[in-house]
Amino acid sequence: MTTYTRASAPRRLPLIGHAAGLRDPLSLLTSLPQYGDLVSLWIGPAHLLIVCHPDLARDVLTHDRIYDKGGMLYERLREVIGSGVGSCPSDAHRGQRRLVQPAFHRSRMAGYAAEMTRQLALESGRWRDGGTLAVYPALTSVTSRIIAKTLFSSDEITAHTDEFAAAMSTMLQSMALRMLVPPAWDRLPLPGRHRFQRARIRMRHISAQIITHYRATGIDEPDVLSMLLAARTDIGEPLSDNAIIDEITTLYLAGTETNASTLSWACHLVAEHPNVQRRLHDEADAVLGRRAATWDDIGQLVYTRQIIDETLRLCPPGWLLTRTATTDAELGGVPIPRGTTVAVSPYILHHNPDFWPDPQTFDPDRWAEPGRPRTDAYVPFAGGARKCLGSNFALAQTTLSLATIAATWHLESLPGPVHRGIGATLTPNRLRLRLHRHPPGHRHRQPPMPRNRPALEVSQANTSTAGIRDESQRKG
Numbered sequence: 001m002t003t004y005t006r007a008s009a010p011r012r013l014p015l016i017g018h019a020a021g022l023r024d025p026l027s028l029l030t031s032l033p034q035y036g037d038l039v040s041l042w043i044g045p046a047h048l049l050i051v052c053h054p055d056l057a058r059d060v061l062t063h064d065r066i067y068d069k070g071g072m073l074y075e076r077l078r079e080v081i082g083s084g085v086g087s088c089p090s091d092a093h094r095g096q097r098r099l100v101q102p103a104f105h106r107s108r109m110a111g112y113a114a115e116m117t118r119q120l121a122l123e124s125g126r127w128r129d130g131g132t133l134a135v136y137p138a139l140t141s142v143t144s145r146i147i148a149k150t151l152f153s154s155d156e157i158t159a160h161t162d163e164f165a166a167a168m169s170t171m172l173q174s175m176a177l178r179m180l181v182p183p184a185w186d187r188l189p190l191p192g193r194h195r196f197q198r199a200r201i202r203m204r205h206i207s208a209q210i211i212t213h214y215r216a217t218g219i220d221e222p223d224v225l226s227m228l229l230a231a232r233t234d235i236g237e238p239l240s241d242n243a244i245i246d247e248i249t250t251l252y253l254a255g256t257e258t259n260a261s262t263l264s265w266a267c268h269l270v271a272e273h274p275n276v277q278r279r280l281h282d283e284a285d286a287v288l289g290r291r292a293a294t295w296d297d298i299g300q301l302v303y304t305r306q307i308i309d310e311t312l313r314l315c316p317p318g319w320l321l322t323r324t325a326t327t328d329a330e331l332g333g334v335p336i337p338r339g340t341t342v343a344v345s346p347y348i349l350h351h352n353p354d355f356w357p358d359p360q361t362f363d364p365d366r367w368a369e370p371g372r373p374r375t376d377a378y379v380p381f382a383g384g385a386r387k388c389l390g391s392n393f394a395l396a397q398t399t400l401s402l403a404t405i406a407a408t409w410h411l412e413s414l415p416g417p418v419h420r421g422i423g424a425t426l427t428p429n430r431l432r433l434r435l436h437r438h439p440p441g442h443r444h445r446q447p448p449m450p451r452n453r454p455a456l457e458v459s460q461a462n463t464s465t466a467g468i469r470d471e472s473q474r475k476g
Helices: 019-023 025-034 054-062 072-081 090-104 106-124 135-151 155-179 183-187 193-217 224-230 241-272 274-287 295-300 302-314 346-350 391-408
Strands: 006-008 038-043 046-051 067-069 132-134 321-325 329-331 334-336 341-344 409-413 419-422 426-429 432-437 468-470
Touching: 019 025, 019 038, 025 038, 025 346, 025 419, 046 054, 054 329, 054 341, 072 241, 090 224, 090 241, 106 135, 106 295, 106 391, 132 135, 135 155, 135 224, 135 241, 135 391, 135 426, 155 193, 155 241, 193 224, 193 241, 224 241, 241 274, 241 302, 241 391, 241 409, 241 426, 241 432, 274 295, 274 302, 274 391, 274 409, 295 391, 302 391, 391 409
Parallel strands: 006 038, 046 341
Antiparallel strands: 038 046, 067 321, 132 432, 321 341, 329 334, 409 432, 419 426, 419 468
């Protein structure tokens, strides 16, 4: 029987606890497993119990009625997305998931995939040979248009859809800092506070206008909004406008920032590793030639998918998941009092050398068959009943997009560190790559990489749009 240990993180300061470590939160988190399997942290007076062992993380994620979504991160997230399927309490979750899950059925994926590659083609058509690309903004634009079309596919409301996307973009820019500070601090003149509130009101107003138009005109499209308007609760009632707005806001947020982050990190890591990029081009040449990837190609894009899996391991967008104990419980033999905030960090689990050989190294081959690693320590989409219902959508989008890019473009790294934005998600800010057109059978030469160059070089840059930056320079 495995024995699990509990400890408190060292260097707790009066009043602020371990808050000083938030200057470099990822280094703080990855230091915790050396102290125990469950480690206590204090952010001011707030206590978090950090789970550092995959067995215990699995218990937390699969027992969602005991460890319900809660804690400061989710309280702040609900201010943005309401109580949609991604943030609602467990007693409402199963009913809400039943209503939303059909939108992500496999039968719908081919249609979504066509929109994915169409939007990427529109974006990449503006790229130029030898030009420099601001990667994350460009790919965020793509993913936002994809998810907007998934939610509202009617051409009659294109102007409303663009307004909705603009309001959501403004909210996202201000949300990262809000996620990391307690609600009491809202009275302080924090950057972007008023801009966030105005954008939130605008977003909900536009959403209500779109819903009203769908209802008034009888629009019935193969999109999420039409499905939600037709849905009925367990007692046969239609969903309220507020409930529908919460769901579409949740899905928009989940489908935009997380997918853009994953694809941006993948492009960066591919550019930093010439051998990986060469094999990616070889697969794209063999499967696609110079055309965009389609849903029918996804089974042949094996190495591309390995790159995505490894990117999600190194740079999981959802780097911290908080839960609240709804009752007195026991975790690994350790008593957990009711009300305790328990945090599972995919970043901790994905970088633990006890479960991942050489965890800081970017190695897509660790996902090759046979011999794929154990999945208990791999939770980029959480797990259990609250596992992200759009995980297959996300994997399809990032795999098809990366392959489509590789079919046409060779990515070249530029000097300088990447700024790792740490807010609601883990984002690559100020990431710029040089683009070179890639005809099949021809590869641009790239200067040899220095030995032992880190997979990710990061530096600190504190701004209102990204909250806190991780400043450690290391692999991973």
